């Protein structure tokens with residue numbers, strides 16, 4: 387629970403406002419997406435777009451499907467760009483961003499192209515399985531998706547992230563030595579620690595464990611490396627190592643596999659239901675005008691599961707925090723790092739209970755600090771005994 391007697395635990399009106407606006411921005415973005423999908427289906431604009439895609443794709447199935455994905459993504463980008471720009475202005479307005487407009491536009495272009503490539507691969511695979519195995523397509527599509535998912539998790543740190551940010555191996559010998567000591571203590575080895583040049587775009591600080599197998603690495607933002615003490619950075623490293631030791635990425639992939647299977651089953655059921663009842667003008671399973679319906683099922687499912695997935699993520703974060711407490715000499719640097727992060731990122735230390743329950747993948751700062759302080763008190767009691 388938040389300690390209100392400690393003034394540092396009370397959020398500034400600025401932090402409250404910033405986070406409230408960001409939440410509403412997220413909700414608006416989600417709503418625009420859902421309304422777009424529903425309008426496409428109900429008005430049969432999806433069928434009209436499919437016919438247009440067939441003309442653009444010279445009537446060939448695979449090329450027309452690509453054209454359809456391109457049209458869909460271009461329209462949804464056009465619908466969402468206003469909100470994206472508002473988000474960009476928001477970060478600048480709260481002095482949290484260092485990104486220039488041109489760089490932001492360039493990121494939008496790159497983001498769109500990456501989305502188009504990934505979207506095309508996913509959708510082509512999807513309709514390939516539907517056409518080849520109309521009976522059991524959803525199980526096969528699920529298996530193929532999981533393979534793709536694992537490959538992407540592996541490639542992300544070396545292919546995807548460098549499209550948007552620069553990374554370089556951490557040169558700091560002192561920190562490398564500390565990481566080796568931490569890793570040996572854990573009986574494990576992380577292959578690399580990378581300096582993440584976040585400062586080119588943001589004033590916020592961040593750190594993460596990414597990759598799978600040979601690409602497994604810890605990334606630390608330069609905004610953190612340049613402003614935190616070695617002890618504080620070690621506390622952050624220990625937390626990330628906690629994710630590695632507890633195999634959180636692998637476990638998350640398993641959770642994702644179960645959810646994706648459920649999603650494919652639900653998509654298949656909904657598609658059959660819609661076709662049998664002639665709810666929309668679909669020309670069977672293979673008619674890709676039904677793609678918005680599949681996307682809608684996935685969207686609704688992810689909304690319903692969001693609280694559960696966030697609760698699972700918060701559980702993992704608490705586990706990684708506990709691992710950090712056990713690994714470092716004192717929890718003091720962890721506490722000061724958390725306080726600095728909250729200030730630097732304009733985070734809400736004490737969000738309302740439902741906001742934390744629904745939206746947050748991490749426990750609130752106040753809860754993390756309380757856990758660290760309780761751990762510290764416990765340790766000093768043991769020492770006295």
Ligand SMILES: [Zn+2]
Pocket residue numbers: 625626629703706
């Ligand atoms: Zn974490």
